[in-house]
Amino acid sequence: MPSTPMSSQSSCQRYSSQTGNNSNPSSCCNCKCLELLKRVEALEAALKKMSKEAPAVARTSMSSARTSSDIQSTTAKKRTRQEPLQKTPDSALKGDQVLKCEMKGTLYEKAIGDLREFKLSGRTGRKAIDNANQVATHCFRFCYYMIPELPEEQGIYANHNSEHDAKYRQPLQTCQNVFLEESRLKVEDFDRVLYELTRLQAEIRRDVVVRQQRVKRQKTNNQLDSEQELSFLYAAKRRIPMLMDAIDKDGYQRDQHSTLMGYLMGYLCVISGHRSVVLTSMTKEHVANADQWNDGTRFQILVDEHKSVRTFGQASLVLNCVEFSWLRWFHDGKCCSRGTDSTNIFHTSQGCRLTKPSNFLYLAWTDAGLKGPVSFNLIRSSVATQAERHLSETERRKVARAMCHDPTTAEKFYVALPTRELAYENRRLRMKALMCEKRKVKAKRKSKVCDEQEACYSLSSESSEDRDEPVYDDEPESSSLSSSSSEELSIRSQRRPRLKRKLFGPVPSTSSKQKPEADIMSTVAAATPSKIQVTLQRVDNNNQQCLKEFSIVLNMPRESNGRPPSRQLEATDGVLTTPSKLRPPEASPSYSEGETEAAEAEAAEAAEAEAAEAAEAKATEAEDAAIAEAEGAEATEAEAREAEAAEDEAAEAAQAAEAAEAKANEAEDAEIAEAEGAEATEAEAAEAEAAEAEATEADVVETTEAEVTEAEATEASEAEAKEAKKAKVVGRSRGRRGRGRRGR
DNA sequence: TAGCGACATTCGATATGAAG
DNA sequence: CTTCATATCGAATGTCGCTA
Numbered sequence: 162m163p164s165t166p167m168s169s170q171s172s173c174q175r176y177s178s179q180t181g182n183n184s185n186p187s188s189c190c191n192c193k194c195l196e197l198l199k200r201v202e203a204l205e206a207a208l209k210k211m212s213k214e215a216p217a218v219a220r221t222s223m224s225s226a227r228t229s230s231d232i233q234s235t236t237a238k239k240r241t242r243q244e245p246l247q248k249t250p251d252s253a254l255k256g257d258q259v260l261k262c263e264m265k266g267t268l269y270e271k272a273i274g275d276l277r278e279f280k281l282s283g284r285t286g287r288k289a290i291d292n293a294n295q296v297a298t299h300c301f302r303f304c305y306y307m308i309p310e311l312p313e314e315q316g317i318y319a320n321h322n323s324e325h326d327a328k329y330r331q332p333l334q335t336c337q338n339v340f341l342e343e344s345r346l347k348v349e350d351f352d353r354v355l356y357e358l359t360r361l362q363a364e365i366r367r368d369v370v371v372r373q374q375r376v377k378r379q380k381t382n383n384q385l386d387s388e389q390e391l392s393f394l395y396a397a398k399r400r401i402p403m404l405m406d407a408i409d410k411d412g413y414q415r416d417q418h419s420t421l422m423g424y425l426m427g428y429l430c431v432i433s434g435h436r437s438v439v440l441t442s443m444t445k446e447h448v449a450n451a452d453q454w455n456d457g458t459r460f461q462i463l464v465d466e467h468k469s470v471r472t473f474g475q476a477s478l479v480l481n482c483v484e485f486s487w488l489r490w491f492h493d494g495k496c497c498s499r500g501t502d503s504t505n506i507f508h509t510s511q512g513c514r515l516t517k518p519s520n521f522l523y524l525a526w527t528d529a530g531l532k533g534p535v536s537f538n539l540i541r542s543s544v545a546t547q548a549e550r551h552l553s554e555t556e557r558r559k560v561a562r563a564m565c566h567d568p569t570t571a572e573k574f575y576v577a578l579p580t581r582e583l584a585y586e587n588r589r590l591r592m593k594a595l596m597c598e599k600r601k602v603k604a605k606r607k608s609k610v611c612d613e614q615e616a617c618y619s620l621s622s623e624s625s626e627d628r629d630e631p632v633y634d635d636e637p638e639s640s641s642l643s644s645s646s647s648e649e650l651s652i653r654s655q656r657r658p659r660l661k662r663k664l665f666g667p668v669p670s671t672s673s674k675q676k677p678e679a680d681i682m683s684t685v686a687a688a689t690p691s692k693i694q695v696t697l698q699r700v701d702n703n704n705q706q707c708l709k710e711f712s713i714v715l716n717m718p719r720e721s722n723g724r725p726p727s728r729q730l731e732a733t734d735g736v737l738t739t740p741s742k743l744r745p746p747e748a749s750p751s752y753s754e755g756e757t758e759a760a761e762a763e764a765a766e767a768a769e770a771e772a773a774e775a776a777e778a779k780a781t782e783a784e785d786a787a788i789a790e791a792e793g794a795e796a797t798e799a800e801a802r803e804a805e806a807a808e809d810e811a812a813e814a815a816q817a818a819e820a821a822e823a824k825a826n827e828a829e830d831a832e833i834a835e836a837e838g839a840e841a842t843e844a845e846a847a848e849a850e851a852a853e854a855e856a857t858e859a860d861v862v863e864t865t866e867a868e869v870t871e872a873e874a875t876e877a878s879e880a881e882a883k884e885a886k887k888a889k890v891v892g893r894s895r896g897r898r899g900r901g902r903r904g905r
Numbered sequence: 906t907a908g909c910g911a912c913a914t915t916c917g918a919t920a921t922g923a924a925g
Numbered sequence: 926c927t928t929c930a931t932a933t934c935g936a937a938t939g940t941c942g943c944t945a
Contacts, residue, residue: 280935287909288936288937288938290910291910291911291912292935292936292937294910294912295911295912295913298912436915436939437938437939438938438939467938468915468916468937469917471917472916472917509906509907510906511907513907516909517939518939519939519940537939538914538939538940566915566916566917567917
């Protein structure tokens with residue numbers, strides 16, 4: 162929003178004065194700014210009329226004099242403090258003071274004063290006064306912006322980065338509600354002005370949104386990266402005991418005290434994502450009342466006082482015994498003499514509650530050898546961003562809740578904007594969808610499936626529903642899976658629970674003991690529309706957990722020449738942690754005779770999805786071990802090395818899978834490039850298809866390998882020894898079966 | 906360096922309006 | 926009429942600059 166009032170010169174006028182085209186300025190652009198200008202002028206006239214009609218109306222209300230002088234004194238004080246005001250080329254810059262005029266006792270000023278009083282409603286708290294002042298400030302800004310008589314430097318309608326700019330209507334409403342009679346204006350006049358203001362606001366909304374986006378982009382660029390946070394965590398773990406020792410030995414020293422505070426608060430913020438106020442509000446009582454469990458190795462501290470306590474209740478901090486011992490140290494007042502008297506865990510050298518925790522954090526941040534800006538908000542922001550990027554919807558919700566805010570709020574204010582790479586990925590996905598559509602149409606033309614089969618197919622209510630259902634990118638069955646990492650798969654697999662229930666229903670409660678014969682190799686589903694038959698076989702491992710495990714057999718029909726199809730898919734196994742879209746047995750006629758490419762792709766993707774999910778499940782266990790290590794779980798050196806080795810193996814497996822994925826992407830890209838206009842020949846297209854098939858196959862192979870490796874890695878983790886062993890047995894048997902089939 | 910004022914930013918609750 | 930998305934609002938936190 163320009164700093165000059167809108168009425169002074171519109172963009173069209175400026176344009177016409179530059180070009181010399183005054184005949185029809187509105188023809189220069191299509192922004193309707195002239196129309197807007199006229200309306201603004203009408204509005205200004207109405208405002209002027211209001212202030213003329215009631216010039217210094219002797220207000221009987223006591224509040225007016227008081228509020229006017231209040232604001233006056235404030236502004237006068239400010240003037241002495243920060244002069245002269247620099248004119249800004251555009252909107253007011255951060256830190257600019259814009260309230261620099263004398264109150265003249267006009268109607269709108271009195272209205273704003275009244276509004277301020279109304280907002281205060283007799284409250285005397287610092288925050289209440291601050292907020293009331295802020296509302297008044299916003300209103301003033303708008304008035305200065307709107308009224309051209311005011312000096313230009315005061316006409317700055319500052320940053321549109323706040324939705325509170327909309328509060329300019331409030332003085333008018335107050336005026337109408339509180340002293341309508343004195344104003345000598347009709348209700349309709351007020352309504353007209355308010356209506357115009359609302360419309361104007363709606364029209365500048367676009368600019369506001371664009372500006373907000375720009376601000377967010379800036380924030381995105383300033384995000385802390387995970388390495389910085391990890392470095393800080395490691396530094397904190399090392400430095401906190403050192404600083405405690407130093408203080409114990411040498412007695413209280415302010416610098417060490419402050420740095421120690423900063424380290425501990427930063428550490429707790431990184432691991433929990435809480436606001437700083439949770440830490441500054443933490444009292445000794447909270448620590449003393451901490452809940453402990455797991456043989457006194459885990460602690461939960463509940464803090465009553467924080468911003469969103471009314472919605473989320475107490476803020477919870479879960480600590481291990483080392484972290485808790487640090488807080489206990491402060492609780493016992495060992496940090497400083499005043500600390501003994503202070504009720505707050507985190508306090509100043511005077512024993513007072515911290516008012517500027519970020520200063521302490523910065524002290525520790527630089528002590529840890531880290532550069533760049535840091536604040537609790539930045540940490541919180543990065544926690545939300547990482548959760549959004551790497552966790553499933555459910556997990557993200559949990560993290561958000563633990564941070565005491567709504568996930569939607571997190572997205573609105575904290576989560577960074579998508580990177581260029583992500584944006585490009587979206588474009589690729591779109592083109593991929595286009596190609597899938599093309600393939601489907603092509604397949605439809607080729608298909609010689611008889612009408613009866615079609616009718617039979619459409620009779621299956623569930624499948625028809627599936628077809629009507631849009632293909633969501635977060636579904637494991639979506640075609641985009643072929644190019645998705647296992648991580649993405651796991652994320653997607655946890656979304657849209659309603660759909661899952663509809664498609665699959667609950668896991669049968671019958672145990673293997675009840676149906677021994679059937680469970681040995683019971684066929685659960687045989688489906689997919691044509692060309693290929695997928696049979697899901699439940700594998701009995703005499704283990705109840707294995708009820709969820711299925712073997713997927715892809716019966717590829719041979720081509721008319723007797724040769725296997727060019728894109729023979731390998732059978733693979735997987736754990737159906739999430740249901741597939743395959744039809745249940747009663748609704749699954751055999752489609753092995755009708756062959757379509759789409760069906761083949763569908764089946765391949767389903768198989769990949771299942772395999773990838775299985776790998777993911779195993780990887781999670783290895784991940785847990787890694788996290789435990791990062792958090793400093795009391796592991797021995799040997800254990801740590803083993804865990805590291807396991808992690809390495811898992812990483813290798815993941816890398817292999819990634820390579821396969823990249824290959825698939827390349828093939829896809831080639832195809833997309835062709836669609837986008839690259840004049841590829843038919844032969845090239847065929848080559849691309851072949852490459853894709855190869856990549857898909859490689860993906861399946863790699864996934865199975867990864868599965869085994871990860872299962873082995875899991876085994877290495879001593880902490881999860883039992884589970885790991887089980888996983889290993891299952892993984893290996895699956896791996897052998899998989900290889901056996903490949904060999905055939 | 907604590908404390909304060911000012912302002913930016915955050916964030917949940919509620920109102921409002923469009924779409925199905 | 927219901928559902929969903931968005932706007933609005935009040936209240937809170939975070940940060941900066943200044944002063945005693």
